[in-house]
Amino acid sequence: MNITDKVAVITGGASGLGQATAEAIIAKGGKVMIFDRDDKRGPEVADQLGDNAAFTQTDVTDEASVKAAVDATMAKFGAIHVCVNCAGVGSAMKVVGRENKPHDLGVFNMVVQINLVGTFNVARLAAAAMAENEPDEDNERGLIVNTASVAAFDGQVGQAAYAATKGGVVGMTLPIARDLAPLGIRCNTIAPGIFNTPLLNAAPDKVKQPLIEMTQFPKRLGHPKEYGQLVCHMIENTFLNGETIRIDGAIRMQPR
Template sequence: MDIKNKVAVVTGGASGLGRATVEALAARGAKVMILDRDAQRGEEAAAAIGASVAFTQTDVTDEASVQAAIDATRDAFGAIHLCVNCAGVGSAMKTVGRDNKPHDLGVFNTVVQINLIGTFNVTRLAAAVMAENEPGEDNERGLIVNTASVAAFDGQVGQVAYSATKGAVVGMTLPIARDLASLGIRCNTIAPGIFNTPLMNAAPDKVKMPLIEMTQFPKRLGHPEEYAAMVCHMVENRFLNGETIRLDGGIRMQPR
């Protein structure tokens, strides 16, 4: 699928991997709607990137909020061809912690609601709009790109909630691709390693440096632009479908 003149929705598009994706798509001629719960950052990002980018405040866990964002995108740009889900949260809590205290169920539920339910909520509503597109080459109508994590495969101590949700995102990649195949809609997932995002930048060196040491090569944090480049490749390579790609510099995370 040619990126130029296509319409994309990007969740979590106000910062980090999402913003880099919005910038890359807009630079290649796409029209992009940023879906993010941070209104200030979202509006600032849309204004800074250019006239082909708009913003709508969105709670990915809320059906009405996402449907309103999907409708706003169609009203503004006429269609949706690409959906990139970058919205997500992390957590650090053991299954049983100090003084034998069990993992807070509310925290676990919050991570599931945003990372898993939110991803699927946006995916299903965006795909329903993509199904209305006129088919292009190979009868393609659209693409979903979801974001997992290397924690889906080698989650660390305290990452049980995060790893569970990212593993579920990986697990639903192929079924979604199969569900949408007859409609000409592909679905792929990117599983990033440790990237240079605002969240990671806020972490102290004692957290970042061991993770960099576990990375094989290049021995550094990933650049958000590298994630965005993978999204663009997935858009343009029509034969890439139902696949999860680790983008991680060869990292294999140790328990701690």
């Protein structure tokens, strides 16, 4: 798919990996609708990106909110060709913690709702809009890119909830690709390692530095623009489908 004039919706597009993806798509001549909860930063980022970008406040876990965001995109740009799911939250809680306190079920459910259910909610509604597109010369109508994490494979101590959601995103990649294949819609997943994003920057150095040490090369945090570059490659490479790709500097996370 040629990115020029194509329309992408990006959850979590007001910061981090989502913002970097929006910048990359705009730079290649595409159009972007930012789906984000942050109604202060979202409009600011859209303004920075120019006339081919817009913002709509969105709760990815709420069906009505996402439907309204899809409708706003159609009204603004007339189509959806690409959906990139970057919205997500982290958590750090052992299954059984100090004084034998069990993991808070509400926290587990919240992480599942945002990271897994929210991803699927947006993907399914965006795909329904994509199905109305005229197919291109390769019979393609659209692409979904979901965001997992290396925690899907190397979950650390305290990451049961987070790893479960990211493993779920990986697990549904191929079934979604198979479901949508007759419609000419692809689905891929990116599993980032440690990236220089607000989510990771909230962690203290004593948490970040050991993760950097586990990264083989280059020994640093990933740059969000490198995630955006991979999204753009997935858009442009039509034969890439049903796949999860790690982008992690060859990190294999240890238990702690």
